[in-house]
Amino acid sequence: MGVLTNIWGFIQKHWQAILLVVVLAGGYAWLQHQQSTFATTLQQIDASHQTEIDQINKARETEKAQHEAQLEHLQQSLERIQQEYSQAQASIIATQTAQQKQIVQTYSNDSVGLAKLLADKFGFVVVLPPAQ
Numbered sequence: 001m002g003v004l005t006n007i008w009g010f011i012q013k014h015w016q017a018i019l020l021v022v023v024l025a026g027g028y029a030w031l032q033h034q035q036s037t038f039a040t041t042l043q044q045i046d047a048s049h050q051t052e053i054d055q056i057n058k059a060r061e062t063e064k065a066q067h068e069a070q071l072e073h074l075q076q077s078l079e080r081i082q083q084e085y086s087q088a089q090a091s092i093i094a095t096q097t098a099q100q101k102q103i104v105q106t107y108s109n110d111s112v113g114l115a116k117l118l119a120d121k122f123g124f125v126v127v128l129p130p131a132q
Contacts, residue, residue, distance in 0.1 A: 011018060107114035115126035 103114070103117065107117065111128055115128055118124070118126050
């Protein structure tokens with residue numbers, strides 16, 4: 001019993017220091033637990049954030065590829081339209097030239113017929129000078 005009495009006396013004499021050590025040890029253990037929990041949560045948030053960044057980058061690459069495809073399609077359409085325009089313009093010029101040749105051949109010496117044709121085609125009256 002003497003040992004227990006000595007221990008009890010020590011506890012009664014130094015209870016504040018013992019309580020301080022117990023509180024500090026408990027606080028340290030609680031802080032370590034909180035730090036571990038925070039670290040785990042931070043790792044989960046970081047992994048989730050990295051997943052979101054990867055998805056955004058993938059969407060950006062997909063959007064960029066679609067944009068490039070649309071630009072290529074637009075460029076091809078533009079080239080096709082320019083080619084069709086050039087062909088149409090050449091066709092119009094050829095038709096116009098053929099019509100001019102036909103008019104010249106038909107009305108080369110007939111100024112009255114040519115004046116009538118111009119009046120019919122363009123809607124204005126052609127006044128011919130008196131014939132001499």
